[in-house]
Amino acid sequence: MDESSGVRSGDEGPGLPESAKTALTTGAVARHLGVSPTTLRSWDRRYGLGPAVRPDGRHRRWTPRDVAMLETMCRLTSAGVPPAEAARTVLQPVGGAPVPGASQRTGSVPRTPAPEREPVSGDTRQECRGLSRAAVRLDAAAVDERLTCAVDRHGLAVAWQEVMVPALHTVGRRWASSGDRYVEVEHLLSWHVSTTLRRCTPAPVAHDGAGPVVLACVPGEEHTLPLEALNAALGEQGVPVRMFGAAVPAEALTAAVRRLGPAAVVLWAQARSTASLPLARHVAAAEWGVKGARRQPTVVLGGPGWAGRAMPGMVRPPGLREALAALTAGYGDLAAAPPGR
Template structure:
């Protein structure tokens, strides 16, 4: 694929004059010219310009941004983690649930923090946190009480996830994470964000109950490589403006959570079924 300057300017949300200036001043121009001498941009040219847009949006001066955009990307190596065996996971679940039922926050924080540090976010989430939170939810439904247990347990997991250092490098935002309008469950998005941080990926979360207009505006402003929207019920998922998001940005749209199960989705929307699949989707479409 090749693109005209006007098409590239529209894709990146910048003025054609800006594109021309960056070509003349910093050499961020097209690789090809047509037989008639017209400029034509390749995908690699567009990606270089996308990094330029991201860097200048972060406040980097254009000359410095152009130099950074051209540099080969050096990333933090993923932190080595030890395997979480079935026996270890079973003992961790037992300890975490017992601490949760006692509202023993210090013990839960200690257990959750060690799991993330020693075994990584994905293993801790899939093998311990998610099953434990599911068991607590079933307990509440069965006996009609215990919401306080769920709240303290969720807070402990959240704090552990937020101990993972965020990437400090500059570049295109790999993922924008958002809930559907009126959706209040954000913990799965925090798990995805922490997992992306382990991969030195740039991401941002809009938190809970994100209005449709706010989500659209954020996507246009931030231009993430991937936008992922979480919903745990179908009625909440129905409020996400997928068509408008697709029309206003070239971000790859993805959805996650049980709220999307069984819904008919447009062809341009991806639906990763697991945390690992969501991570792989973002990594495949980012500059990592």
């Protein structure tokens, strides 16, 4: 084996095509492209950007043609093209002719990454336990690997609701029941969850249609992870988003709404003490546009702080998947809505 190039010179075998005899290992390709091997495996599973030749019983091998396709994928995603769109471009070049070997790949490319995928194998409860145990051991590498695998296997929405949130609750209960022990565990897990969510968030793209979706925690609210998950999921769907994060002052939020003219505003409140009905009504009443064509945002209330409060005209989804469905559907409706709706 040539360690510098990743080529296994003794593995060719008499039945392999010539291209397979000079192919690279996944590690060598990852080093060449400056991405992680996990990213290459994810592109293979999600979009079919895997090696065209897979010798039986052997590790995957990447031919020069495969590497050239991956280089194009990297250039497109670095320029801000969503991964699914970039993969379609790579696999279906100008003229519509399929890339040679693409029919042997893992499958066709979906129009958008599927955030609603159900688990295809395994038990998410077991994955949650494994993630919690890795966090308790303060094993950062294992935590990061388990989070990445959960997103790759189930999609972001399922991974968030069935793996990340239960693990965070488990660690939180340990902290609450043991004094100040495990606080470092919760901080480590939260940091890696946030890192994973941001890694999954596509680069923002320009949009000429309806205004963006604004995501903001209400004043005094510091819990941003649910909004980070929603930000990533909306980005996967190509919805323009403005993420303002924790504890946004009421005056600043109102000013941003008037400047941006958003299709919807999501207000996150973890605790009842921070959930302000007057603020929600104030945001819902914000208007912009010329006289006779005034617009107002749809207000979406997220988080347990809003529980048990009746707010006519506002949306209160119970979870990420429901929020994503309401916002993507509402985004299309709002984009087509007549002025002064």
